[in-house]
Amino acid sequence: MAVEQFVSKTLELLQEEREAEIEEARIWQENVSLKDLQNKGVCLLKLHIGSQSTGLYGRTIVVLEPRKYLGFLFLPSNSFGPGDIVGLYDTGGCTADSQISTGIVTRVSQASVSVAFDDSKDGLSFDTDALYNLLKLANDVTYKRMKNALNALNGYGNGPAGNLINVLFGNSKPSCQSQPSAVEFFNSNLDNSQKEAVTFTLSQRELAVIHGPPGTGKTTTVVEIILQAVKQGQKVLCCAPSNVAVDNLVERLARCKAKVLRLGHPARLLESIQKHSLDAILAQSDNANIIIDIRKDIDKAFMGMKKMREKGERMNFKREIGELRKELKTREATAITQILKSADVVLSTNTGACLDGPLKFLPAEHFDWVVIDECAQALESSCWIALLRARKCILAGDYKQLPPTIKSQKAASKGLSLSLMERLIQMYGDSVVRMLTVQYRMNSAIMEWASKEMYQGRLTAHSSVETHLLKDLPGVGCVEETSTPLLLIDTAGCGLSEMEVTDEQSKGNKGEVDIVELHIKALTEAGLKAKDIAVIAPYNLQVDLLRQKLSARHPDLEIKSVDGFQGREKEAVVLSLVRSNRKGEVGFLAEDRRINVAVTRARRHIAVVCDTQTVQNHAFLKSLISHMTEFGEVRTAFEYIQDIVPQNYTRDHKDTKNNTSANSSSKQRGKDQPPSKAKQGQKKPSGSSSTENIAHAKHSKSGITALTEEEQNKKRDSEIREQVESFLKDLNRTELQFPPSYNSHDRLLVHQIAEELGLVHESKGEGKDRCITVSRPLESTTAEEPKQEETKEEAHEQETVPNPQREPPSQPPLDLKSLHLERMKREQQKREESVQQKKQQNNIPAALSSKKPKSSKGKSRMKAGVCDIAAAAAPEDDFDALIDAVKKAESVCSFVKCKASVLTLGQLCLFCNRQYCLSHHIPEVHGCGDKAKSHARMRISKEGVLYAGSGKKDKSMDPNKKAYLQRKLDSKLKDMASQRKTKKEDSK
Numbered sequence: 001m002a003v004e005q006f007v008s009k010t011l012e013l014l015q016e017e018r019e020a021e022i023e024e025a026r027i028w029q030e031n032v033s034l035k036d037l038q039n040k041g042v043c044l045l046k047l048h049i050g051s052q053s054t055g056l057y058g059r060t061i062v063v064l065e066p067r068k069y070l071g072f073l074f075l076p077s078n079s080f081g082p083g084d085i086v087g088l089y090d091t092g093g094c095t096a097d098s099q100i101s102t103g104i105v106t107r108v109s110q111a112s113v114s115v116a117f118d119d120s121k122d123g124l125s126f127d128t129d130a131l132y133n134l135l136k137l138a139n140d141v142t143y144k145r146m147k148n149a150l151n152a153l154n155g156y157g158n159g160p161a162g163n164l165i166n167v168l169f170g171n172s173k174p175s176c177q178s179q180p181s182a183v184e185f186f187n188s189n190l191d192n193s194q195k196e197a198v199t200f201t202l203s204q205r206e207l208a209v210i211h212g213p214p215g216t217g218k219t220t221t222v223v224e225i226i227l228q229a230v231k232q233g234q235k236v237l238c239c240a241p242s243n244v245a246v247d248n249l250v251e252r253l254a255r256c257k258a259k260v261l262r263l264g265h266p267a268r269l270l271e272s273i274q275k276h277s278l279d280a281i282l283a284q285s286d287n288a289n290i291i292i293d294i295r296k297d298i299d300k301a302f303m304g305m306k307k308m309r310e311k312g313e314r315m316n317f318k319r320e321i322g323e324l325r326k327e328l329k330t331r332e333a334t335a336i337t338q339i340l341k342s343a344d345v346v347l348s349t350n351t352g353a354c355l356d357g358p359l360k361f362l363p364a365e366h367f368d369w370v371v372i373d374e375c376a377q378a379l380e381s382s383c384w385i386a387l388l389r390a391r392k393c394i395l396a397g398d399y400k401q402l403p404p405t406i407k408s409q410k411a412a413s414k415g416l417s418l419s420l421m422e423r424l425i426q427m428y429g430d431s432v433v434r435m436l437t438v439q440y441r442m443n444s445a446i447m448e449w450a451s452k453e454m455y456q457g458r459l460t461a462h463s464s465v466e467t468h469l470l471k472d473l474p475g476v477g478c479v480e481e482t483s484t485p486l487l488l489i490d491t492a493g494c495g496l497s498e499m500e501v502t503d504e505q506s507k508g509n510k511g512e513v514d515i516v517e518l519h520i521k522a523l524t525e526a527g528l529k530a531k532d533i534a535v536i537a538p539y540n541l542q543v544d545l546l547r548q549k550l551s552a553r554h555p556d557l558e559i560k561s562v563d564g565f566q567g568r569e570k571e572a573v574v575l576s577l578v579r580s581n582r583k584g585e586v587g588f589l590a591e592d593r594r595i596n597v598a599v600t601r602a603r604r605h606i607a608v609v610c611d612t613q614t615v616q617n618h619a620f621l622k623s624l625i626s627h628m629t630e631f632g633e634v635r636t637a638f639e640y641i642q643d644i645v646p647q648n649y650t651r652d653h654k655d656t657k658n659n660t661s662a663n664s665s666s667k668q669r670g671k672d673q674p675p676s677k678a679k680q681g682q683k684k685p686s687g688s689s690s691t692e693n694i695a696h697a698k699h700s701k702s703g704i705t706a707l708t709e710e711e712q713n714k715k716r717d718s719e720i721r722e723q724v725e726s727f728l729k730d731l732n733r734t735e736l737q738f739p740p741s742y743n744s745h746d747r748l749l750v751h752q753i754a755e756e757l758g759l760v761h762e763s764k765g766e767g768k769d770r771c772i773t774v775s776r777p778l779e780s781t782t783a784e785e786p787k788q789e790e791t792k793e794e795a796h797e798q799e800t801v802p803n804p805q806r807e808p809p810s811q812p813p814l815d816l817k818s819l820h821l822e823r824m825k826r827e828q829q830k831r832e833e834s835v836q837q838k839k840q841q842n843n844i845p846a847a848l849s850s851k852k853p854k855s856s857k858g859k860s861r862m863k864a865g866v867c868d869i870a871a872a873a874a875p876e877d878d879f880d881a882l883i884d885a886v887k888k889a890e891s892v893c894s895f896v897k898c899k900a901s902v903l904t905l906g907q908l909c910l911f912c913n914r915q916y917c918l919s920h921h922i923p924e925v926h927g928c929g930d931k932a933k934s935h936a937r938m939r940i941s942k943e944g945v946l947y948a949g950s951g952k953k954d955k956s957m958d959p960n961k962k963a964y965l966q967r968k969l970d971s972k973l974k975d976m977a978s979q980r981k982t983k984k985e986d987s988k
Contacts, residue, residue: 254273353385487608
């Protein structure tokens with residue numbers, strides 16, 4: 001590829017990307033209100049200044065807080081973070097006219113946000129009584145620096161990077177040293193693949209690529225390479241696309257006693273490494289005392305300017321502040337060159353290595369090597385900012401993880417998303433690449449899927465992490481959740497469909513949020529700390545829903561999008577895939593690298609909550625589900641259904657007809673679940689034997705083993721079924737309780753059998769005390785004779801209808817949703833039969849009517865209403881007779897024994913919508929007491945009064961606000977008094 005062609009094409013794509021970013025910002029500012037921007041997390045409204053100081057090496061630090069005097073103690077949910085560029089505006093809006101200044105966020109807490117401001121043209125002054133808006137801004141500095149670097153590449157002459165440019169564009173092949181010297185490693189714990197990567201890198205003349213999959217010690221290898229280069233007397237410029245990645249390298253190199261210098265705005269750096277920043281070293285230089293004095297003078301000038309009321313005096317102070325700042329910069333500039341030359345390793349972000357930054361003080365040939373970490377996550381044009389300064393480059397990263405974020409899909413499809421690392425691997429193949437193959441993060445069961453699908457099966461787990469589980473951590477108990485590395489919670493057939501917000505592209509799933517909450521509860525109750533858990537979702541809307549549900553209860557719990565968690569790791573990761581729809585659409589979950597990143601963040605435990613029917617439509621996601629089903633534990637969301645009410649799950653009996661096709665497809669889903677349940681029903685291996693069993697299951701799965709599992713499943717099913725059937729025959733027993741020792745597979749069998757036989761099944765207790773209780777339906781306990789007849793009918797049905805659980809293993813068993821719908825259908829038929837029996841009893845002569853109270857004892861206190869009469873009417877009934885029955889039902893009190901007329905005087909119940917006489921209109925009398933209580937509780941919690949007129953809202957003023965207003969009034973009165981005195985003196 002010609003350099004000119006690459007530069008012209010890339011400049012065009014960068015322009016498209018910039019225009020897309022500007023257009024998005026314009027649409028937001030024009031079409032979205034400030035309140036909506038605050039809801040999106042990119043704007044904070046009506047903040048006041050809590051404090052102001054000069055810090056961070058001459059910059060003004062302003063702490064902005066919500067209006068605490070009005071009761072706003074915390075900032076609204078937002079996406080502000082250290083390093084963000086923000087604009088400060090007055091309350092007139094967030095337009096260019098109302099902008100006061102731009103700054104960089106240094107710190108964000110729940111109660112405040114700190115912003116560092118550089119000096120403006122007229123100096124900075126803030127009114128402590130005024131209110132301000134804070135808005136995230138798009139950064140055009142990065143675009144300008146990349147554009148300048150590409151133009152410099154296009155016209156590059158005979159500089160140090162001449163040979164490197166030819167190699168990177170394929171004009172000449174990479175070369176190596178003829179006699180590589182023996183390497184004495186600083187880190188003796190490097191594995192063979194890491195040592196090979198270091199040796200290979202040192203032997204190359206122009207180019208080396210280090211491919212580091214998740215957890216393989218890529219940073220450790222890069223640090224070793226840099227130390228070896230420094231040992232050889234080389235000067236190294238080390239870059240990465242993000243500040244976090246650069247700070248990580250600074251920390252590691254500083255521990256090894258290397259002379260490091262970190263470039264960049266101090267507000268963007270971690271506190272632990274700020275002492276290595278250019279500003280900090282400048283503060284400790286020979287000019288330090290003078291710099292401190294100048295800073296004090298600036299603070300004094302600020303205080304004096306605040307006290308001055310006249311414009312002329314304020315202008316004098318502003319002029320003085322400007323002169324002091326100039327002197328401060330001059331003193332700093334004299335020391336920069338010396339500090340830069342004395343450092344062995346200079347570190348910055350890709351864009352921080354630009355020519356208009358501190359590096360302009362160094363000659364073009366100063367650096368020998370350029371190291372770019374996380375190269376696969378950086379735009380190639382940003383890499384060229386640093387690459388033009390050296391003769392050799394080392395690229396490290398993983399191109400199997402997420403590419404750089406690009407707003408313009410058009411530009412991305414044309415090649416802007418192709419990283420320099422990926423392009424070079426496509427050009428030269430393995431000749432310039434060394435891959436790290438031993439990973440030190442994940443349990444082998446988690447690693448094997450990523451290794452097989454993304455890394456040609458070349459990864460191996462180090463012995464220190466191969467079998468580690470959550471239960472091995474200090475203070476963590478041994479329960480089911482902490483004893484398995486892989487957990488799949490399947491919501492297929494449970495009605496937990498995704499939600500969609502019309503105004504946004506993002507999606508959410510409230511049912512999955514509830515399940516995640518329960519799983520986090522189980523982990524924390526087992527002793528795992530919330531700070532060791534990460535909750536990841538691919539959609540921002542789902543992230544917001546999870547934060548609303550979990551952040552208050554677990555403040556240390558990290559909840560982020562997949563993109564925001566790249567490069568991180570946690571002991572346990574809970575992944576919510578969100579998508580659940582009839583069309584089987586997975587959206588941008590189809591990006592393989594995104595799922596690879598999400599799964600490989602976990603060290604000891606990964607829990608995936610998803611609808612397998614939806615996500616299995618994508619081949620890559622299907623491979624993940626298959627792996628977790630084969631080697632992990634599988635649960636259905638119905639195991640959590642006792643604790644949650646699915647938002648989109650309906651118990652309407654009409655669904656039994658409409659969902660015939662859905663039931664048939666859910667049967668297919670059920671086919672994948674029992675095998676995994678069989679695995680978890682057995683004792684789980686621990687220690688080193690678990691990996692042997694996993695490997696055995698993976699490589700040597702014989703027919704005899706599979707047959708043994710099926711026989712065990714069949715035997716266990718028949719044992720539980722016998723217990724339930726013997727309970728059905730024994731009419732003296734009201735409930736059957738299964739012991740807590742049952743595992744999750746046995747509990748699932750109990751739920752399935754109870755659903756099939758139409759019994760009530762409920763999970764009680766938590767943790768180790770969790771057990772299942774089975775009892776007869778409520779209707780069957782009200783009348784003895786109908787119960788016996790129904791039991792005979794069910795027994796007859798069981799003899800005639802083939803049982804799906806007793807069929808050969810080749811046929812798929814019914815899933816819980818279809819069993820539930822069948823049960824609801826049976827209950828509907830029973831209710832219809834009982835309504836017809838009531839109608840027949842109404843037509844019995846008066847001589848036999850005296851027996852009726854005995855059979856209806858304990859039932860509802862209300863007569864059959866209009867709806868019940870219409871529902872009980874057979875098709876052949878006389879329509880006129882039906883109308884007469886309805887009129888009669890409406891004309892008398894609905895209480896069962898009352899015959900009082902309500903045509904002239906009656907009371908309508910708000911809860912059952914029926915007419916009652918004045919004797920029976922109270923809800924507690926006619927049977928609506930529970931509804932009345934819940935309505936009263938809701939009203940009390942909402943309005944704060946027991947009943948209308950029982951109390952008044954507290955309208956007294958907040959004492960903090962009252963004190964604030966009093967202070968403001970006193971200061972105004974003082975000002976007015978001083979003005980009056982001045983006028984009197986003038987008149988004299």
